[in-house]
Amino acid sequence: MLTVRDLPAFPELGITVCHAGEDREVQSAQVLSDTDWIRSTVAHALIVTHSRYLEDAERIMYTLSAGGAAALVVSGTAPDALDPALRETAAQHRLPLLTTSHPLGDWKTLLTHRVAELGVTAARRHAARLGTLLDHLSHPQADTVTGVAEYLAAELPGDVVVRDAGGVRAAAPPAAPVTLAAALEHPGRPGRTPDGLYVSSVPVGGQGALVVGTPAPLGQAEAELTTCAAKVLSVAMTGRRSDDLVVSDAVRQVRLSAFQLLMTGHAVDAQRVTASIMPGLLDPTHARVYVTDCGRAGRALVMAQADRLFAGQALSVACPAFDNHIISVVPLVEGQEHEHIVRHLLEVFRTAGVHTGGSQPHELKQVGDAYDEALAALTRASHRPERIVVASPRPPGLADVLPTGPARSWATALLRPILSTARIRQLELTAMALEFRTTAASKVLGMHRNTLARRVGQTCEAVGLDPERTMHRIALSLAIQVVRMHGTGSAAETGPPATLHDILVGQEVRAWADKTLRPLATDRRDLVRTLRAWVTCEFHVERAAARAGIAPKTVRAHIQAAEHLLERDFITGIPQDLMEDHGEHRLSGIRPLTCAVYATTPPGEPYPALTTVATAPWSAGAAR
Numbered sequence: 001m002l003t004v005r006d007l008p009a010f011p012e013l014g015i016t017v018c019h020a021g022e023d024r025e026v027q028s029a030q031v032l033s034d035t036d037w038i039r040s041t042v043a044h045a046l047i048v049t050h051s052r053y054l055e056d057a058e059r060i061m062y063t064l065s066a067g068g069a070a071a072l073v074v075s076g077t078a079p080d081a082l083d084p085a086l087r088e089t090a091a092q093h094r095l096p097l098l099t100t101s102h103p104l105g106d107w108k109t110l111l112t113h114r115v116a117e118l119g120v121t122a123a124r125r126h127a128a129r130l131g132t133l134l135d136h137l138s139h140p141q142a143d144t145v146t147g148v149a150e151y152l153a154a155e156l157p158g159d160v161v162v163r164d165a166g167g168v169r170a171a172a173p174p175a176a177p178v179t180l181a182a183a184l185e186h187p188g189r190p191g192r193t194p195d196g197l198y199v200s201s202v203p204v205g206g207q208g209a210l211v212v213g214t215p216a217p218l219g220q221a222e223a224e225l226t227t228c229a230a231k232v233l234s235v236a237m238t239g240r241r242s243d244d245l246v247v248s249d250a251v252r253q254v255r256l257s258a259f260q261l262l263m264t265g266h267a268v269d270a271q272r273v274t275a276s277i278m279p280g281l282l283d284p285t286h287a288r289v290y291v292t293d294c295g296r297a298g299r300a301l302v303m304a305q306a307d308r309l310f311a312g313q314a315l316s317v318a319c320p321a322f323d324n325h326i327i328s329v330v331p332l333v334e335g336q337e338h339e340h341i342v343r344h345l346l347e348v349f350r351t352a353g354v355h356t357g358g359s360q361p362h363e364l365k366q367v368g369d370a371y372d373e374a375l376a377a378l379t380r381a382s383h384r385p386e387r388i389v390v391a392s393p394r395p396p397g398l399a400d401v402l403p404t405g406p407a408r409s410w411a412t413a414l415l416r417p418i419l420s421t422a423r424i425r426q427l428e429l430t431a432m433a434l435e436f437r438t439t440a441a442s443k444v445l446g447m448h449r450n451t452l453a454r455r456v457g458q459t460c461e462a463v464g465l466d467p468e469r470t471m472h473r474i475a476l477s478l479a480i481q482v483v484r485m486h487g488t489g490s491a492a493e494t495g496p497p498a499t500l501h502d503i504l505v506g507q508e509v510r511a512w513a514d515k516t517l518r519p520l521a522t523d524r525r526d527l528v529r530t531l532r533a534w535v536t537c538e539f540h541v542e543r544a545a546a547r548a549g550i551a552p553k554t555v556r557a558h559i560q561a562a563e564h565l566l567e568r569d570f571i572t573g574i575p576q577d578l579m580e581d582h583g584e585h586r587l588s589g590i591r592p593l594t595c596a597v598y599a600t601t602p603p604g605e606p607y608p609a610l611t612t613v614a615t616a617p618w619s620a621g622a623a624r
Helices: 004-009 057-067 084-092 104-138 144-155 181-185 220-263 267-274 299-310 339-348 364-381 404-419 422-434 438-445 449-463 470-486 500-504 507-522 527-536 541-548 552-566 587-599
Strands: 015-019 028-032 045-050 071-075 097-100 159-164 167-172 198-204 208-214 286-293 315-318 325-331 355-358 388-390
Touching: 004 015, 015 084, 028 104, 045 104, 057 071, 057 084, 084 097, 104 220, 144 159, 144 167, 144 208, 144 220, 159 198, 159 220, 167 299, 181 208, 198 220, 208 220, 220 267, 220 315, 220 325, 220 364, 220 438, 267 364, 286 339, 286 364, 299 315, 299 325, 299 339, 325 364, 339 355, 339 388, 355 364, 364 388, 364 587, 404 449, 404 470, 404 500, 422 438, 422 449, 422 470, 438 449, 449 470, 470 587, 500 587, 507 527, 507 552, 507 587, 527 541, 527 552, 527 587, 541 552
Parallel strands: 028 045, 045 071, 071 097, 355 388
Antiparallel strands: 015 097, 159 167, 159 208, 198 208, 286 325, 286 355, 315 325
């Protein structure tokens, strides 16, 4: 429908709004002069007159307002020259007051007909808009609610959020819940957002609401469209919600099962699991992994947008360990580029603090390694303005610079009790489990916490290490890395095996360690001294503070500063519900730090207890 607010958009009418009042529908135009009388029917009509005919403005405006006129239009007067008394009288009667640059003669001969034409055209368009909304019910799609939200956002235009008892159900654009965050906390309360959007809310169903934010207050046509959308949403959400939930929950569970199979190297099994919902997706031999932190946007909305953008080209799951992470396994197909999709996702949520880390290409059976690489890149992405870091080809790490013969000799000797038994198959599982403590690892791998703890405990017991000691976990994970990279020593080799101490104090490792810690020298604080105390005290902040003679708060601040400089994740980014004992650490972060600190230990200072192993095989029974 045509409303008063629409009129300035038509230059042929020459209309300027002086006092808007409430927005009203316009169906026709009438001219009022000295020879004309106010007609008995003025509802929804523009009354166009000259200022000289408004000597009795109080009576005229009262009559027009009572009759439901759309507005009074004054000809022959510039907007800034309009009598203030007229503005005041119009405001008293809540009658929109406009001016026109055209004389009354033009209105009599041409413009009244033009208003009628515009009214008919607008009415047809309004009917078509309402009909399109109803089509969403007549021809339901996979996500009717999202379709209605996107349609309404485009038509208003504005930001649209649909919420139900469970939270945000749909949003358009996807970042709308961030823009309308304050309004969503009080959906029944109209107002304005900090960005200046006018907020309106219409109830949906029993406990839901349709919340919209627009640059200007809703006009009559937009308000009717919003009300109709709310009615359509009520029907769609009531009629389809239960079935949608059952199907989507089942699909999510299949995806998660496939991801957890990939994390443990079972690529063929993962292909079979996804065959029914995403046939052929996991057929390629290589894939990248992207880990996205959803910031303030809400994981459900980011996940929905990621699914739309990837359009079946990725296996995306809600991370079972970290509540705000999404993991996307993207198989590599020739001719398909995916990084631009991730960047588009970040652009959609550019105001919500969303950031992403990506891996290098890995074989599908090595998704676990790709995930660890992407997670490390995610830490760096949080410090970058572009909010995305894709891992570069891996620079030489500790395992690369260890002397091959001695390192293989040491690792083989440590792992021999496992290498000589059927439990060698537990090495890969143990390596993944060691990256986090048991709670997080069990969620990522899809195993019961007690089962995983028992398997890790069995491995550690067999080689004489204590899984509760972080230094022992580091030594075990490093030995597994060496065996995976260099294989095992020959049974025919003679002589005592090399020690980890001998390996770490070698010239090549020392050069690697100096380079690793070099970025810390750019900080005026003695971060190396704090980190050395923290590592030596086996990552107990309070003990490190006492050793270094500083406050625990300062130790934490120094560790976080070192994270930023080294682009490693030591203690931040770990959800509080996963903190165990004195703290949770990512082994991929503290493992190279520990070895670098060990290799650069100044003469006369004690080495970290990294090479200390239990004098007798550790057992769970003894620990208890």
